[in-house]
Amino acid sequence: MNSQNYAPGSHPNLPPPKNLVGPIAWVRENLFSGVYSTILTLFAIYMLSVIIPPLLSWFVLDATFLGNTPDACVGNDGACWVFVTVWYEQLMYGQFPPEQIWRVNFAYFLALAAAAPLFLNSISTKIKTALTVFLLVFYPVVCFYLFYGGSFGLEIVETPLWGGLFLTLVIAVTGIVASFPIGVVLALGRRSKMPTIKTICIVYIEFWRGIPLITVLFMSSVMFPLFVPEGLSPDKLVRALVGVALFSSAYMAEVVRGGLQAIPKGQYEAADALGLSYWKSMIFVILPQALKMVIPGIVNTFIGLFKDTTLVLIIGLFDLLGTAQKASTNPDWIAYNIEGYVIAAFGFFVFCFSMSRYSQRLERKLNTEHR
């Protein structure tokens, strides 16, 4: 009670009262702050005690980890992780010839090696730019020759043999990388003052947004070949890739347009007043702000696209989920069909969650508002 003894302007900073900090205070404030909160906490603890033990025993305690055939799992109530051991190669690479799998792994390695420095703060901007250019321009070419082959002494691996997580990544990454720039251009086009360009963009966006992806894939695989002379029709996978990219670019366009509309008019005017041309003001002033603003929406679209790749199953391409499903319906494994879906779910979760985390990191990094 000596607080009134300080002269004005000389009051020191005092530590907070004891019951405001520490773990006990945290528990009291967050878990038992009132009657309802206490009831909810106790109920949650009860629910967890009901749910966790059976899950734990299925996933770990009663599960079978060792063995090479489904017989190893007979008699055990838990998961048969032997499934993963046996089907591993198919889940990862589909029917890719085993002696050629190093080509896929090498591409993974290249991507990781080139992408990892981008996350380090100590690397100079010049190197980062060079690596980004490599990843966006040269890496796809390298990948084409690695995966498909046909030159540099690599034998050709036809695309129907591609599958598993590998195929999922090929479709998703191509879709993401292609749909982003197309989407940005479409968004700018839709806001254009030139009526022809504006109309073309609106028609494009509304068309692709208006039809289901399954239809797109089905048309690309079944109907498209009917209209072109035999032998001229491109590979089924290529058609699917184009279909996915065109489809998701329409969604991307609308997300980006949302960002463009949220930029205050003053930013456009300031860029104009400085004499920046349309493209320069878009590239240096408007898009950096608009895209930053819609990162959550962009990543949302990417994640949606990543999961939509599973639909290629209907045109006979076996991605991660398709392979898992195929393996589960194998007569020998018919009793263990949950494992395949669990593994596929896990695979998708890892990638989608990573994208989500990365986007949050990016948002924090780009935030210049209140630093």
Added chain:
Amino acid sequence: MTDQQNNRILSEDVVIRISEMHKWYGDFHVLKNINLEVHKGERIVVCGPSGSGKSTMIRCINRLEEHQKGQIIINNTELTSDVKNIEEVRREVGMVFQHFNLFPHLTILDNLTLAPIWVRKIPKAEAEATAMHYLERVKIPEQALKYPGQLSGGQQQRVAIARSLCMKPKVMLFDEPTSALDPEMISEVLDTMISLAEDGMTMVCVTHEMGFARKVADRVIFMDAGEIIEENVPEEFFHNPQNERTKLFLSQILDH
């Protein structure tokens, strides 16, 4: 002042010439028969009640707004729908906005060098040197690497002035540069503008700061309902207004 011969002699250094310019928003006639000539080194203050079209008029000078009739010639380039002409005019005309409109995703230095590098094609090092020169001029060189969001309103407006100056414009337009500022920050911006005026910059300012008008203006223009009602040197304008509407306006803003 307005006799024909005098005009012809001065026309060599006419930077802005607006003749019989009209503008409509839909059916609404916002600017009516605007005639204005600004000579090199002249400081013009435009005032008038809100909605009188003064902001719209100076926004027509760099084509942020389009005029529908009449002629605007800046530096011997006529403003038409030709994008080339528009960009040429904008390179030579600097503008300072009420709400600063700095680019929030760029540092102060990058805000200042963006247009010189990409519009004027000046090498980066040189553009940065120029930028630092003007930041010193507006007395905030130490903020160069911060972002606009970290600066006070007055500092942001001074950065905005420096950003325009980096383009070495022939004319500076000010669109109510102090209206969005906290009272204690107005004088730092006005001081910057006064020092700019003293250096001989051609300026057109839309402002309600009558003290500023008295101090630096060569001419004060009064607008109401989309027309230029009165135009005079500050001394005459403030002490001997001719038009009734001018008198009313002045009594409203000076009586406090």
